[in-house]
Amino acid sequence: MFMKISLLQLDIAFGNPQVNYAAAERKIREAAAQGTDCVILPELWTTGYDLTRLAEIADPEGNATKALMSGLARELGIHIVAGSVASRHDSGITNSMYVFSRTGELAGEYSKLHLFRLMDEHLYLQPGAAKGLFTLDGASCAGLICYDIRFPEWVRAHTASGAEILFISAEWPLPRLAHWRALLISRAIENQCYVIACNRAGEDPSNTFAGHSMIIDPWGEVICEASGGEEILRGEIDLQKVREVRAQIPVFPDRRPELYQ
Secondary structure, eight states: OEEEEEEEEOBOOTTOHHHHHHHHHHHHHHHHHTOOSEEEOOTTTTTOSOGGGHHHHSEETTHHHHHHHHHHHHHHTOEEEOOOEEEEETTEEEEEEEEEOTTSOEEEEEEOSSOOGGGTHHHHOOOOOSOOEEEETTEEEEEEEGGGGGOHHHHHHHHTTTOOEEEEEOOOBGGGHHHHHHHHHHHHHHHTSEEEEEOOBSBOSSOBBOOOOEEEOTTSOEEEEOOSSSEEEEEEEEHHHHHHHHHHSOHHHHOOGGGOO
16 A cells, blocks of 8 residues: 655744644645645644743644644545644643544544653653554554654554554754664664654754654665755655565564563
């Protein structure tokens, strides 16, 4: 099965959801007009890392994001992996990814499990507590968010459950660009899966972000990679390749998880 993917490497307006909603809709429509099956957005694309104001600007229950993305997915007939947004609940604020099928149905939901202390996420966000598995066009997928890629055991929990595509949304800073590339390629190789990683571009008051969104195949080969600036990165994946690689090097049958504790 082939799937055309568009990664929206956006520059995010710091702390301004309305500007970001409008920009995301424009880019999604542009990607759809040029032909795509699935669009993915970066992490915290509605607010950026304006963490001190999340109590004011976070999306209540993710409802505004869900309404916009569900409607666009249904209208345009595409899947939307809607990056992640700050979602406000009675119990606190989560960094949550929402996924919509071509019919506009909510196909998956995941809240970031590993909070990044170096950017003070733990002071303002509540961690998730469940896997990010979902299905698109019959393909088993998983959603992960930024810092999650530094935890190979968390990634493997998804691929051991059948995931063939990892969708990763991020706001990864420029000083650790080499880590971004090395970790993504490693996760693709060791899990014998496609990695579709959408980072943001631009700057906020404290950080410069790396861009370099990527699609990586199950051998660890980079299919396409963005530059550092704002752009729509496009590529195509073939799920049959996952099955071929997993059959050639039988990593999953050869695992011995009973000894990994």
